[in-house]
Amino acid sequence: MGTFIPLRMMQAVIKVLSLTCFILIFATCDKNENGTDYAAIIEGTYTGTVITGTSAVPGTTEIVRFTDTKADMHIAAGTHTLNIYGIRITSSGNDVYYLSYAIAGNTLDGNVEGNLLTYTLSSGTLDGTFTGLR
Numbered sequence: 001m002g003t004f005i006p007l008r009m010m011q012a013v014i015k016v017l018s019l020t021c022f023i024l025i026f027a028t029c030d031k032n033e034n035g036t037d038y039a040a041i042i043e044g045t046y047t048g049t050v051i052t053g054t055s056a057v058p059g060t061t062e063i064v065r066f067t068d069t070k071a072d073m074h075i076a077a078g079t080h081t082l083n084i085y086g087i088r089i090t091s092s093g094n095d096v097y098y099l100s101y102a103i104a105g106n107t108l109d110g111n112v113e114g115n116l117l118t119y120t121l122s123s124g125t126l127d128g129t130f131t132g133l134r
Contacts, residue, residue: 038089039065042097046117048132050077059130061117071099073108080126084108 043065050059059077066072069089075082087101087108099119101108110119115134121127 035068036091037065037068038091038097039063039068039071042089042112042117043071044134046115046130046132046134048117048130050126050128050130052126052128059132061119061130061132063112063117075121075126075130077126077128077130082121082123082125 043063045060045062047060048058049056057078059075061076062074064072064074066086071087071089073082073084073087075084084101084106087099090098090100092098095113097112099108099110099112106121106123108119108121110117110130112118116131117134118129118131120129
């Protein structure tokens with residue numbers, strides 16, 4: 001004698017599987033409609049200076065591609081290090097790429113133009129403005 005699965009249970013399983021597929025498909029979309037891989041264009045290590053208040057220290061920022069429009073940043077300035085994951089990258093189409101990130105009181109706003117990276121960061125670990133070249 002075979003196993004009997006009630007119709008309502010089968011409908012519930014189908015709904016859960018459908019919802020799971022829907023979430024997986026749309027959660028992986030990065031909404032980059034033109035197909036340009038912005039992160040690949042700007043990824044690399046930038047060497048420069050971090051200015052905090054009246055002091056300046058040497059620093060580096062590594063941008064690592066995560067998706068076409070998101071990247072991770074690994075920042076070293078003086079004795080401080082900071083990793084920021086999921087920075088959004090946008091472009092106006094004129095070879096200038098805008099960086100933005102905000103979560104729980106931490107913000108980053110900046111841009112990459114050619115090989116020049118500039119951003120302002122406000123966080124509990126490191127506050128300042130970075131300017132550097134790749």
